[in-house]
Amino acid sequence: RKEVEQDPGPFNVPEGATVAFNCTYSNSASQSFFWYRQDCRKEPKLLMSVYSSGNEDGRFTAQLNRASQYISLLIRDSKLSDSATYLCVVNNPTGGFKTIFGAGTRLFVKA
Amino acid sequence: DADVTQTPRNRITKTGKRIMLECSQTKGHDRMYWYRQDPGLGLRLIYYSFDVKDINKGEISDGYSVSRQAQAKFSLSLESAIPNQTALYFCATRAVGTGYNEQFFGPGTRLTVL
Numbered sequence: 001r002k003e004v005e006q007d008p009g010p011f012n013v014p015e016g017a018t019v020a021f022n023c024t025y026s027n028s029a030s031q032s033f034f035w036y037r038q039d040c041r042k043e044p045k046l047l048m049s050v051y052s053s054g055n056e057d058g059r060f061t062a063q064l065n066r067a068s069q070y071i072s073l074l075i076r077d078s079k080l081s082d083s084a085t086y087l088c089v090v091n092n093p094t095g096g097f098k099t100i101f102g103a104g105t106r107l108f109v110k111a
Numbered sequence: 112d113a114d115v116t117q118t119p120r121n122r123i124t125k126t127g128k129r130i131m132l133e134c135s136q137t138k139g140h141d142r143m144y145w146y147r148q149d150p151g152l153g154l155r156l157i158y159y160s161f162d163v164k165d166i167n168k169g170e171i172s173d174g175y176s177v178s179r180q181a182q183a184k185f186s187l188s189l190e191s192a193i194p195n196q197t198a199l200y201f202c203a204t205r206a207v208g209t210g211y212n213e214q215f216f217g218p219g220t221r222l223t224v225l
Binding site for chain 1: 144146151152153154155156199201211213214216217218219221
């Protein structure tokens with residue numbers, strides 16, 4: 001079983017749609033969580049951190065469920081520019097925080 | 112100017128050749144990382160360094176070596192390249208602190224081994 005698992009997609013949605021991604025992690029001791037965005041052939045960039053209380057940044061909402069060991073990302077009112085791969089990232093408290101990247105979920109937003 | 116730079120950006124080489132990928136950063140971060148990315152597998156850690164005197168193997172270090180020449184520079188070497196090392200390679204940096212410090216990535220090096 002992979003330490004961090006994501007649905008690879010692709011998710012094909014029209015502009016304006018709401019789309020949700022889920023991610024599960026296997027290490028119950030994991031301490032910090034993130035969503036990164038990666039455009040085609042580009043480097044990953046931090047989209048948002050995910051806190052236990054849940055957090056929102058504009059059209060993006062991230063939630064963490066420690067009991068079930070999953071993280072979610074909700075994108076409302078999708079834009080064409082949201083088309084990218086979304087990486088779920090987990091830090092485990094070993095060796096100075098070991099960072100585990102999910103393989104990513106691809107999103108295509110179409111006009 | 113970019114905070115994390117990588118050279119070269121693209122490289123095609125032959126099996127058995129020695130290759131060096133270089134990474135420089137201006138963010139002043141102590142922690143630096145080398146990852147490779149393959150389709151469907153996500154980013155996998157090759158080596159990481161917490162400071163100039165601290166080098167650690169990641170999950171896939173076989174066939175690779177690194178050198179931390181200075182706080183700002185971290186190089187990855189393939190001593191004898193093989194075709195399954197064809198991948199997209201990223202360098203990243205991170206500040207010391209809480210687990211919520213983000214990683215900053217370079218633009219990547221696309222390596223093809225024929």
